[in-house]
Amino acid sequence: MKRIVLAGTMLPLLFAGALSAADTINAAGATFPAPIYQKWFEEYKAKTGIQVNYQAVGSGAGIKQLTEGTVQFGASDVPMTDAQISAMKVKALHFPTVLGGVAVAYNVSGVATDLKLSGPTIAAVYMGTVTKWNDAKIAADNPGVKLPATDIVVVHRADGSGTSFIFTDYLSKVSPDWKTKVGAAASVSWPAGLGGQGNAGVAGLVKQTPGAIGYVELGYAIENKMTYADVKNSAGKFVKPTFESVTAAAAGMKEMPDDFRVSITDAPGAASYPISSFTWMLIPSQISDAGKKKAITDFLTWMLGDGQKDCQALGYSPLPAAVVAKEKKQIALVK
Amino acid sequence: MTARNIYRKSLNNLMLTLTGVCALVTVLVLFIILAYLVYNGATSVDPAFFTQLPKGTGEVGGGMANAILGSAEIVAIASAIGIPIGFFTGVYLSEWGGAAFSFVVRYMCDLLNGVPSIVIGIFAWIIIVRPMHQFSALAGGFALSLMLIPITAKSTEQFLVDIPRALREGSLALGATKWRTVASVVVPAARKGIMTGVILGVARVSGESAPLLFTSLNNQYWSTGLTEPTASLPVMIYSHAISPYDDWHRQAWAAGLVLLVLVLIANIAARLILTRGSSPARG
Amino acid sequence: MATIAAVQPQPKKSGISNLIRRVRNGDEVAWAITLLFATSVLVITAMLIGELWIGSAASREKFGFGFLTSRLWNPVTDEFGAYPFLYGTVVTSGVALLISVPIGVGAAIFLAELASGKWSDGLTFLVELLASVPSVIYGLLAIFTVVPMMREYIGPGLKAVFGFLPLFQGPVYGVGYLTASIVLAIMIFPYIISVSREALLAVPREQREAALALGATKWESTWQIVVPFARLGIIGSIFLAFARALGETMAVTMVIGNDMSAHTSLLAPGNTIAAVLASEFNEATGKYYPSALIELGLVLFLLTLILNGLARLLILVTTNKGSARV
Numbered sequence: 001m002k003r004i005v006l007a008g009t010m011l012p013l014l015f016a017g018a019l020s021a022a023d024t025i026n027a028a029g030a031t032f033p034a035p036i037y038q039k040w041f042e043e044y045k046a047k048t049g050i051q052v053n054y055q056a057v058g059s060g061a062g063i064k065q066l067t068e069g070t071v072q073f074g075a076s077d078v079p080m081t082d083a084q085i086s087a088m089k090v091k092a093l094h095f096p097t098v099l100g101g102v103a104v105a106y107n108v109s110g111v112a113t114d115l116k117l118s119g120p121t122i123a124a125v126y127m128g129t130v131t132k133w134n135d136a137k138i139a140a141d142n143p144g145v146k147l148p149a150t151d152i153v154v155v156h157r158a159d160g161s162g163t164s165f166i167f168t169d170y171l172s173k174v175s176p177d178w179k180t181k182v183g184a185a186a187s188v189s190w191p192a193g194l195g196g197q198g199n200a201g202v203a204g205l206v207k208q209t210p211g212a213i214g215y216v217e218l219g220y221a222i223e224n225k226m227t228y229a230d231v232k233n234s235a236g237k238f239v240k241p242t243f244e245s246v247t248a249a250a251a252g253m254k255e256m257p258d259d260f261r262v263s264i265t266d267a268p269g270a271a272s273y274p275i276s277s278f279t280w281m282l283i284p285s286q287i288s289d290a291g292k293k294k295a296i297t298d299f300l301t302w303m304l305g306d307g308q309k310d311c312q313a314l315g316y317s318p319l320p321a322a323v324v325a326k327e328k329k330q331i332a333l334v335k
Numbered sequence: 336m337t338a339r340n341i342y343r344k345s346l347n348n349l350m351l352t353l354t355g356v357c358a359l360v361t362v363l364v365l366f367i368i369l370a371y372l373v374y375n376g377a378t379s380v381d382p383a384f385f386t387q388l389p390k391g392t393g394e395v396g397g398g399m400a401n402a403i404l405g406s407a408e409i410v411a412i413a414s415a416i417g418i419p420i421g422f423f424t425g426v427y428l429s430e431w432g433g434a435a436f437s438f439v440v441r442y443m444c445d446l447l448n449g450v451p452s453i454v455i456g457i458f459a460w461i462i463i464v465r466p467m468h469q470f471s472a473l474a475g476g477f478a479l480s481l482m483l484i485p486i487t488a489k490s491t492e493q494f495l496v497d498i499p500r501a502l503r504e505g506s507l508a509l510g511a512t513k514w515r516t517v518a519s520v521v522v523p524a525a526r527k528g529i530m531t532g533v534i535l536g537v538a539r540v541s542g543e544s545a546p547l548l549f550t551s552l553n554n555q556y557w558s559t560g561l562t563e564p565t566a567s568l569p570v571m572i573y574s575h576a577i578s579p580y581d582d583w584h585r586q587a588w589a590a591g592l593v594l595l596v597l598v599l600i601a602n603i604a605a606r607l608i609l610t611r612g613s614s615p616a617r618g
Numbered sequence: 619m620a621t622i623a624a625v626q627p628q629p630k631k632s633g634i635s636n637l638i639r640r641v642r643n644g645d646e647v648a649w650a651i652t653l654l655f656a657t658s659v660l661v662i663t664a665m666l667i668g669e670l671w672i673g674s675a676a677s678r679e680k681f682g683f684g685f686l687t688s689r690l691w692n693p694v695t696d697e698f699g700a701y702p703f704l705y706g707t708v709v710t711s712g713v714a715l716l717i718s719v720p721i722g723v724g725a726a727i728f729l730a731e732l733a734s735g736k737w738s739d740g741l742t743f744l745v746e747l748l749a750s751v752p753s754v755i756y757g758l759l760a761i762f763t764v765v766p767m768m769r770e771y772i773g774p775g776l777k778a779v780f781g782f783l784p785l786f787q788g789p790v791y792g793v794g795y796l797t798a799s800i801v802l803a804i805m806i807f808p809y810i811i812s813v814s815r816e817a818l819l820a821v822p823r824e825q826r827e828a829a830l831a832l833g834a835t836k837w838e839s840t841w842q843i844v845v846p847f848a849r850l851g852i853i854g855s856i857f858l859a860f861a862r863a864l865g866e867t868m869a870v871t872m873v874i875g876n877d878m879s880a881h882t883s884l885l886a887p888g889n890t891i892a893a894v895l896a897s898e899f900n901e902a903t904g905k906y907y908p909s910a911l912i913e914l915g916l917v918l919f920l921l922t923l924i925l926n927g928l929a930r931l932l933i934l935v936t937t938n939k940g941s942a943r944v
Contacts, residue, residue: 019596021483024559026470038391053554053564060901067903069468084903108348151789158876160693160901187901189692194791194887196877197577197897200392204579209769209792223393224579265609347835353730357724358733361807362741367749368759368804409664420655427652440656443663449926450666453892454915457899458666463671481666484659502637511635514648535750542752544866545892549899569754569868577872584762591755602750606743 002031002122010181010257025292029062030162031198032217033098036314037075040299040307044267047302051293058198060160060186066092067280072292077162077187080259092282092332094260095300098308099317101241102275103221103228104167106213107206108133110148111333114240116141117176118232119274125213126154126171127178128192133211141232155205155214156282158195162186166277167215174274218246219315229265230292233274234266245273247317256323260330278319286335293334300331376592379585384593388556389571395582396588399590400558405472405565408552410541410560412476417483417540418533424484424527430517441492448485455481456546457494464550472558472565475551479540486539489579494525531605532600538601542594544569658823667919674913676905679713685913691878695901698910700917705880706888707918710795710848710870711863713884719856722810726852729811730818742815749808759870760801765873766791773885774787788883793875796884801869806859813858815935816913818844854932861925865918867892891918 007167008233020046020183028226031215041052059076066074068166074092077100083092104117111133121137124130130137134147157164167320172179194209196202199220206214206223218241230238239245249267256262266274304327308318319327336344385400390397424444428437458480464470498521504613506516522529542568551572552564575587637646677685681698688699725745730739737925769789773790778788821844829839875887876897901909 002636024556024563026564028921035392041555042391051556051559053556055553055555055564057552058901062901064901064903080827087903148805153789153791158897159899167436183694187898189690189694193877195878195889195897200578200580204577205793208765209580211789220393220579261345295694298485317651330382338826343835343838347837350841351728354724354728354732357714357721358722358728358741358837361725361748361811363802364807365744366753368756371759371763372755401863406884408724418657423652424659427649427656427700432653432656436656440659442692443660445930446923446927447663447666449861449865450844451867451892451918451922453671453865453867453895454919455666457673457895457912457915461666467666467712483661484662488659512643516691517648538750542750544754545896548896559923562738568750572754572758573868573872583668587758591758594752598750598752599747603748605888 001308006322012291015120020274023049023291023295024051024053025073025295026053026055026071027062027073027075028057028058028065028071029057029282030077030203032059032077032100032161032166033075033316034199034314035219035223036098038309039310039314040303041311043307044299044302048295048298050299052299056198056200058157058159058186059162066284067264070127072287073284073296075280076282077277077279078165079263079280080282081229088168090284090286093095093285093330094280095261095277095304095330096319097281098311099246099276099278099319100315101246101249101273101317102163102170102212102215103218104228104242105206105221106227107205107210107226108150109210110150111145111147112225114143115229116232116238117229119171122231123171125152125188126156126192127181130153140295141238144150150211151213153200153209154193155196155209155212156190156193157202158197161198162277163199163215164188164280166250166265166275169263169277170275173266174199182266185187202305219317222315228240230296231274233270233272234268235270235272237270239271239273241273241275243312243317244313245271247276247320248272249276249324250278250317250320253320256326258328260323262288281335285333297331297334300334301328304328336473337456338500372588372591372595374551376595379589380517381589384586384589389566389586393567393578393580393583398585399566399568399571399586401554402566402568402571402590404553404605405554405558406541408472408558408561408565408568409475409479409547409567410537411495411542412473413483413606414497414537415480416477416485417536420480421487421536422491422529422533424488425493426517427497428488428492428514428521430521432546433512439554444485444488444563447481450481452462452482452543452545453508453548455550459546460549467562469562469563470550470564472551473561475547475565475567478541478550479547482543483536484545487533490536491525491529494532495521498524503550525607527608531609534601538598538605541568544573621923623734630722636824641899668911670916670919674909674916677913681910681913685910686917689880693898693904693907696904696906698711698906699912700891702878702880702916702918703889703891703894706795706874707820707864707890707892707921709884709888709889710798710802710874711860713796713799713850714806714863715856717803717859718806718810718841722807722855722859723814723852725807726811726814726818727840730912731836731844732813742812745811746808748804749812753805753866753868756801756805756870760797760869762874764797764800768792768797768800777885784882785884786884788881791875793873793886794885794887795874795881798870798874798888798890799872799884802863805866805869806863809859809862810855813855814848816854817848819853820851821847831850850905850932850935854929857925857929857932859928861922864925865892865922871896891915897939 039055059078062074062076065071119142126190132239134149168184172184196205199216202214203216203220203224206212228242233239248269249264249272252267253264311318387398422446455478458476463474501563506520547570553570554566558565572587572590575583651708685700690697690699769792796857826839828841870890872891877887899911902911
């Protein structure tokens, strides 16, 4: 019978599987850094044979899975809140991995040059008060540019997202209206728009929907050849998200706090891209399995060294040297 | 012919034609679905799809070999749990059931059958994933088995009840015990129908995606055991379809075609078994 | 010569050896085993209901019945209201029924009354194949066919003709309530057609013949005699299809737009209970968020329970009624 044959082929695989279970680590979290994490894990597997299964399910899900203990480590672009940390049986340590920028991508035909958008304008769009591409606010940011009368289709994240946190954190800083009405979090009550799953889902919706605007991590915008806006920074300059401008945003940071939880949106500096952020791996401070602990700490050391070289090609910026030095000390705190 | 009769006759022709159109529309929809899927899927399937692992986000190439195996594993677990439970429940209802208790069991089967698949996923998460602190193929298989049980029980009971009483009585008259009668006479007589029900049930659950979202999750690599997150075709189709990458779309079509072909084969096979085979000794 | 040995009444044996004999026979064992499995079904189902109830306790205590009417879903402030999702669920399933019931019943009438046996069986088989297509494949197809069609033709077309109605106002996104309804309508065709056809076939031949003998046209006989006779079964099929549509997850979440409020316009994006569970369950943390989601699951479960129960009742009454009449 079919099932006997099936069982027969299954059994050897099951046994083969059981033998190498020790070498697999399960992780879940943000979609923001997923492309570079997956590249890292491929390289690391080729180097050491250790397999890390990383599921890009969103920062919110990553934090939850780590708290529930269903994954060995998590990843998030939004630092865990005090409440979330106190809910954990084993406290998690934040390890910044890369710097990334959130691009404001759009899909509007009939616009000749790259659009310039200021913070309050973006907030108004996402609050639903600006509904057409030729609205006065957008025209004010783009003097002399011919804008079509198309409806704006707002796209945001449907899932709990660190990228959403970075974006709403920025909007809260530049728009008091946004701060009181919506606020900054991984999952907010969006006043308007469609929801996509993951950075990939938002990119997909923006690409397919004429008139759409959405926020995605820079790497996704580049990979999908999307057009994205120049955003006005705190120095008043309209800056495009690039390797240089994201790196400049971190350079403006005063001092990295000891727990590594920091926000660098709307950073000072004429060349800074205002919607930039660190992204973190959330590592439990105690890992009972010695083999897995060594695998994870070795990975962290590698990531802070060779791993940083992969950043630029994928649209991320490497960590500043001071942060790397401080982090290397934190690795010792993983017991 | 009076005007009224002309009216009635024309109305008759019109309405009957309309119903024909309705039937045509539904069948047409089916063909369009199949044709579109076959066209996009056939142009997307390549040998790599069946043999390689998925590549990273947005990278071109790779395949879904781990998802194919993962789906097979999960469905196998679901069958191992769900078919025996469903089968023996069906046997109980048909051969031994007392009126009141059987009514309750049947009602519960119907209830379980009607539970939305996402709610089944939540239930499986609560009682397996959370205590185990692990996403796993086991949890996914368990969730799917909950959907398989009522289908199997119902079809088992249905086909066993159809077997004429005379067959049972003849066997008992020859001195066989009741369980022997059921095992050696009644069940074999109904086996075609039961097998059909099982095949259709397995085909149905192998395409389910929602219950797997919180149970088996997904996996970039071969899953190293039944207690690890496991890739599956339906979940892969979902994540690839909503992505912006053309190559991922291509792979979603390929996966969709593979899944649909399997489901269709199962349905047609079930149909053939049922119509070709004739029950022995009627009446 | 064979004599029929008189079956001697068994001398009364002691309880234990009687039991052992019966067990050795195997009947008791078989009965016990099958009973065990049947009971396990009861146990599992009871556990399911129990876990849903327990898991939603925190949310039920906090929000009470206001949960069903509140429009605010805010994980940050732990305020949860199910109204937008209930609305989306009912609207998408309802519009799906509006689309598929006329076509489905029409097709069922054709298959039961007009098509000859082989054609009827064959076409019904094909229609039932639609039911076996997995939901996620419907979603995949819809993203690349229905959504662009909605955005470019159907949406603007409806706006042009019916734009004065609030139902068809606002921008056309491609995704939204109407797109989800269309996909759901296709998915529930087989349920309506298959069950309605059975109900129609169960109507005794004499009814049709009597009508035709009195001079009715085929249509008049069908519409005025046969269909009313089978109406409970047809209504049952509608409830069944409704229940199925309410619980549909994957295809809906891929085309509904995942917007967290209720909108009047059918062209707007929205959300359904099943879709929001699929999006948010994996990331809900805290005391109330997961509980609110489980409460949503409970609400959905109860809705489908009631509808399915009614459906089964109606179908049962019809098929019995049909065969009972002479």
